[in-house]
Amino acid sequence: MVLKVKTGLVLAVAAAVGFFLLLAGCELFGPRSGSRGFSHASHTAKGISCGACHQQHDTAAEAGMPSYRTCLACHGPAADREPYEFEKEIQAHPGEASFAAAPRYDDLRFSHAVHSAKAVPCESCHGELDRKSLIGYQPPAHAARCESCHRENNVSADCSTCHLETRRELPPPSHQMAAWDRNHGRDPAHAWDVMHERNCSLCHSRGFCDDCHRVEKPLNHTEFFAQRGHGIAAGIQREPCQACHQENFCIRCHREEQPRSHFSAAWGGTTSNHCLSCHELAQSSCSVCHKSTPSHFQATPIPPPPHPAGTANCYTCHLRPPHADNRVTPCVSCHRG
Amino acid sequence: MKIGFALLLATAAAADEPEPPDDTSSAPDMSTEGADRIGEEAEPGPSFEPPGLHLGSLVLSGDLSQKYRFRTTSRESDQDLYGYLNLDGRLPHEGAKGARPYSSLNFNFQGSYNLDIDSFRGSGDPQGSFIPFSDITNTYQERLQGYIYSAYVELEELRSFELARAGRQQIYREYGILFDGGRVRTERWNTLALEVYGGLPAHLHESSPRGDAFGGAGVDSALLPGLVIGADYFYIRDERDRGLPDSDEHVYLGRGTYRANEEWRIDASASWVDTRDRLQQVIASYNSIDWGLAGTLRAARQNGVADFQSSEISPYVFIEGSYAPYYQFTLDLRQPIGDTFGAGGGVDVRQLEDESDDRLYNHSFRNFYLQADAAELWPGSRLTVRGDLWDTVGGDDIHSVGFEVDQKVGELLRARAGTSFALYRIDLFTGKERERDRLYYLRLRWNVARGFEVDTDYHYERDSVTEYHTLIVGIRKWF
Numbered sequence: 001m002v003l004k005v006k007t008g009l010v011l012a013v014a015a016a017v018g019f020f021l022l023l024a025g026c027e028l029f030g031p032r033s034g035s036r037g038f039s040h041a042s043h044t045a046k047g048i049s050c051g052a053c054h055q056q057h058d059t060a061a062e063a064g065m066p067s068y069r070t071c072l073a074c075h076g077p078a079a080d081r082e083p084y085e086f087e088k089e090i091q092a093h094p095g096e097a098s099f100a101a102a103p104r105y106d107d108l109r110f111s112h113a114v115h116s117a118k119a120v121p122c123e124s125c126h127g128e129l130d131r132k133s134l135i136g137y138q139p140p141a142h143a144a145r146c147e148s149c150h151r152e153n154n155v156s157a158d159c160s161t162c163h164l165e166t167r168r169e170l171p172p173p174s175h176q177m178a179a180w181d182r183n184h185g186r187d188p189a190h191a192w193d194v195m196h197e198r199n200c201s202l203c204h205s206r207g208f209c210d211d212c213h214r215v216e217k218p219l220n221h222t223e224f225f226a227q228r229g230h231g232i233a234a235g236i237q238r239e240p241c242q243a244c245h246q247e248n249f250c251i252r253c254h255r256e257e258q259p260r261s262h263f264s265a266a267w268g269g270t271t272s273n274h275c276l277s278c279h280e281l282a283q284s285s286c287s288v289c290h291k292s293t294p295s296h297f298q299a300t301p302i303p304p305p306p307h308p309a310g311t312a313n314c315y316t317c318h319l320r321p322p323h324a325d326n327r328v329t330p331c332v333s334c335h336r337g
Numbered sequence: 338m339k340i341g342f343a344l345l346l347a348t349a350a351a352a353d354e355p356e357p358p359d360d361t362s363s364a365p366d367m368s369t370e371g372a373d374r375i376g377e378e379a380e381p382g383p384s385f386e387p388p389g390l391h392l393g394s395l396v397l398s399g400d401l402s403q404k405y406r407f408r409t410t411s412r413e414s415d416q417d418l419y420g421y422l423n424l425d426g427r428l429p430h431e432g433a434k435g436a437r438p439y440s441s442l443n444f445n446f447q448g449s450y451n452l453d454i455d456s457f458r459g460s461g462d463p464q465g466s467f468i469p470f471s472d473i474t475n476t477y478q479e480r481l482q483g484y485i486y487s488a489y490v491e492l493e494e495l496r497s498f499e500l501a502r503a504g505r506q507q508i509y510r511e512y513g514i515l516f517d518g519g520r521v522r523t524e525r526w527n528t529l530a531l532e533v534y535g536g537l538p539a540h541l542h543e544s545s546p547r548g549d550a551f552g553g554a555g556v557d558s559a560l561l562p563g564l565v566i567g568a569d570y571f572y573i574r575d576e577r578d579r580g581l582p583d584s585d586e587h588v589y590l591g592r593g594t595y596r597a598n599e600e601w602r603i604d605a606s607a608s609w610v611d612t613r614d615r616l617q618q619v620i621a622s623y624n625s626i627d628w629g630l631a632g633t634l635r636a637a638r639q640n641g642v643a644d645f646q647s648s649e650i651s652p653y654v655f656i657e658g659s660y661a662p663y664y665q666f667t668l669d670l671r672q673p674i675g676d677t678f679g680a681g682g683g684v685d686v687r688q689l690e691d692e693s694d695d696r697l698y699n700h701s702f703r704n705f706y707l708q709a710d711a712a713e714l715w716p717g718s719r720l721t722v723r724g725d726l727w728d729t730v731g732g733d734d735i736h737s738v739g740f741e742v743d744q745k746v747g748e749l750l751r752a753r754a755g756t757s758f759a760l761y762r763i764d765l766f767t768g769k770e771r772e773r774d775r776l777y778y779l780r781l782r783w784n785v786a787r788g789f790e791v792d793t794d795y796h797y798e799r800d801s802v803t804e805y806h807t808l809i810v811g812i813r814k815w816f
Contacts, residue, residue, distance in 0.1 A: 151429075152440065205399060205423055210447050210486045215402075215421045219757065220737070223408070223469060223807075224774040224800040232733045232761050235698045237687070238653050238660075242513070247652035248542040249473060254656060256460055256476035260467055260802075 058116035069095035404811030415470035440494035548576025575647035661694030717745035
């Protein structure tokens, strides 16, 4: 590839990355609307129940957002002290105005009233409210928690109980995206879920990964790939191999099976240093691939003394040995006296 | 159920600007629906039939596949049988939570076998000529091999433990580690959950675990809204046979995830081996609710800390040597276009810290890929085209392109046909060697009955040397 083209591509990548970071920065660190300063923890610590503010929690699907009048019951004008700054903000709002409810997850079929009637504590889903400030976004209760609770209480735990559209047999939108088959391993959410055995297991059995990753081969694992291509692919980037293959898979095969190239007429010449082309002998040894090397037992013995004065270095005379040489293994390990 | 979504978002996003009092009630049919359902709740929602076989209280689920494979060139052929079994069992304990010792006893088994049914040439057989179908199954002396990937029993909610498991299992801690042993995880206490695990590393293709060991502990903490951090320490001892060097390592791992909001998420991790840093990475991911755009940006630094590491945390080091230190940046974007089309692409750039480290298994490279697909362009169809370019600085390149059509035919049959072409520019000797590999394939999957499928697969492959025909016929049963 021409250098200019490479430079252009790198610049394009850099521009894309920069745009992504800019977008991320604006989103993550930009100004937010929402519950600046509000803390559930400080309210629950004072013994205020959830229903004191969310007054529809036992009568409607939505728990109901409080109006400012609700806040004024405690944070209204007081005769004995000056209002705090946040109280001034509250008092500046019309009393009948309500806090806005955040957008609701479209695919949810849920009623607070139903759960309230069953005496399900708020903390069952919302966690330890006494420790949460709820400034900013809160992740939803995880579906696994819902499923677990439903099963324990003999309530349907099927997808349709809580979701309008989600079904086990219907892949979620992320799975229908281009390149999902290829990229799901790169998805950080996937990595996290695998580590914690969460989302994936909601629909997939525990063996789902192994079925593909150990038994069914990906399409690019052709016969050519098995014979030559895999070495090239692994030589560029070996991490993807780890999704399915343990290291000893390579060693076992390489120790026993010779690559296709080794059978060509031009292969194996004594000066080809063929081992060094693939294997870093300074870090491993010939035995990685060659489980036995009978011909080496017949290696030419070192010439008898006297050797050139002042040296026992074979390279003084043998500038380039007629075989692979890692310059680490002593010559005398094969060439005996 | 995702119970928290509505209330959590609602309470979290109390706005600065006042909203009309009737704003909350505008949502929905949901409110009405929910309110209407109050009286109905004595009845469970929609009917629920848990999947699996019910043997009293025991529920078995899983899948079983059996396949026959025939491969041939103009000179050689090979026939194999292979299969896979995944079996999950769940036996709930009677009684209410708090009164019972545990909530359920579960077990899992995953295994496979391979049987060469003709012309088997195993380890030790003289091999005077190249056999194109030789693979790892030919490195044994028997034509039948079996592998166990998972075999464990576990108790859920065993007193103050969320999980207690024993047997062959895999744990993911930046690396997937397969081991035979035990693992317990506590329920969340305050903000903390603890985990302890240990046993013998399991190497599927190595006969003896003699001298190996694995053990560690981890902690997770949900410190702040949206933020989860964790740390792990584990010890691995990998005693190698046939003269390969042993390894003895202490691994430290720190990790964290921050869900900034519904669309943004940041993951970060760092690991050390003994006192040397190994891998640090930060991943930002974005999933646009409005646009459907999904993007991931990853920055990583890998330090080739040692010449030899255990095979668990540094696979292939004995074949390919240690990774030279590098930086890597990855950008992956996927965008649906209307209801029918979608496009995805990405860039992966790796730069060696020291270019003089460039060698056969250590390259600076650039990987570009593009994919476009269309779903329901006509009823039941899905089309995909994909191109991929691996461009290394000092060595081999791979270019590939493929096209695939997936078509649902009636209720019973799904057909998939496609072709792909790969060009390997191999720089082994001359830098000019090129290998071409073209593949045509057709796959038919018949849903004969609920949970039962017949799978037929035909491949025709032609590379720079010869051509191959492969036929696979199999059945698969889910239960």
